[in-house]
Amino acid sequence: MAKDLVFGIDIGGQSAKYGIVNMAGEVLAQNKWETAVPPTDAQVYIDTLAKALKDLLVKSGINSERIHGIGVGAPNGNYYHGVIECAPNLPWAHTRVEFAKMLEEATGFPVKLTNDANAAALGEMKYGVAQGMRDFIMITLGTGVGSGIVIGGQMVYGHDGFAGELGHTVAVPGGRPCGCGKKGCLEAYCSAIGVARTAREWLEESKEPSVLRDVPKITSKDVYDAAKKGDALALRVFEFTGRLLGTKLADFIAFSAPEAIVLFGGLAHARDFLTKPIVEAMNEEVLPLWKGKVKLLYSALPEADAAILGASALGWEA
């Protein structure tokens, strides 16, 4: 029987999304496993996941002989070794887990693993706005800031498999402490958490009126809603966030001279407020030879499928 299908699995802190994908990038079946309190033991986690994959095959009436392999996107996932290492948001992977090997044993399918942002970039290259592009940089703007870099049609994994940590380059020297232990990282400002924090800091520092003053625990969604209502402070938060990101994108362009930057993730929903400051700052800060030349794109993959599709793209390499 032709091995014409793959599993794509997107592993997050409190959920795992998984689906069965064909060569055209259609998600034939999918499911989500939510775990408010994830297991702390890796074997337990992997056995539960393996069972969930088998259940999905059964439920969808798909013969397991058709599965070519499994592609996995996970925080701190390493492409070369198939391990997940020191992932702060995965209680079962605080040290080092031989994830690919363990999932292969539990399922009988070959497994390829990378980090979630790389998986997103692979999905975008195979099925999304980056189809046919050989050089682009994917920036995932979610709870954190991740990145996947494609150069000459190849995913950049680097010497050790951990390349593409652009969220932890310095946006503000000596700035806010970041979860990684450094100061002033891009992630500390241009993530969902960073946006909320900027709003909270600015509200504390001034007496400027804002609808956000009535919100008890401000999230980036609250700032977005306030901006939509025309709240001046919220609008300035996005202006500031966008300019900071645009300035860093100019640096990234100097590195790999991409055809496009692709934005993805929850915060990218605020594109109406972000695009102008990002593009302006990027073109102000980039070398003259690139001014106005590098495209800023937003992922157009269907939200529910994007993470699964991204991970599945790696399944064909398994």
Add this chain to the structure above:
Amino acid sequence: MAKDLVFGIDIGGQSAKYGIVNMAGEVLAQNKWETAVPPTDAQVYIDTLAKALKDLLVKSGINSERIHGIGVGAPNGNYYHGVIECAPNLPWAHTRVEFAKMLEEATGFPVKLTNDANAAALGEMKYGVAQGMRDFIMITLGTGVGSGIVIGGQMVYGHDGFAGELGHTVAVPGGRPCGCGKKGCLEAYCSAIGVARTAREWLEESKEPSVLRDVPKITSKDVYDAAKKGDALALRVFEFTGRLLGTKLADFIAFSAPEAIVLFGGLAHARDFLTKPIVEAMNEEVLPLWKGKVKLLYSALPEADAAILGASALGWEA
């Protein structure tokens, strides 16, 4: 007759170095063409260069049939198109010169072109300290700051052939104006010119005694000599320069996760004063997973041959 030799040409503002190189990386013959006032016409420049190459063949008694091709490293040289574009230091290339094509016509040999820093990286990979490495970043610390990036054994040229302009990433937001038109670029601080400028600024800002106060027009060499004499201000200039560079290297590591950073160029001679602050800042500012893991190396290619060897490495691709 076997095509077992290549020409390597290193083009600078007021000189061109060229040599004939065999497959083992031995420079069999070389010469230097110095031009205090370079021609402003590209055709004149290229014809003169072509004649110089033929003269070298004749003088060294090498049959031109043995030449496989010509590799050229030049400021603003583009690998894809073989053009030199808007090179501020080349009076004959202030606009756009179809250099590779014109040199092919003038010599009859195939020509491959790239920028000087990429050529240096290729030379280092083929003959220098980066032999066998698949992932490293070369930083050239000369009058300016250039870079050549190798990922997965491949030179990074990017979408347009101009990738690897790390000298023009931001080291100090809103800092000194750089020659490129931007502010606060790495090149404005960590080049030979940047080091001299830091010394001059600091001398103006304070009354601190320094042997540099007796020097009429301070160069980076003067700062180096002063540091060797134990001059406190000069030593602090290198400390500052090294820390700034190390901080940026941490960002570059987050991009491509290289095995090593290789430093090259005139300013790298000050390694006794630069290494400690570079390594310290780099390891302070890099993500925990890379702390103490990325090597800092200095080019060990013989000074006189390095530029020719680097360019020649490209000659085999011609």
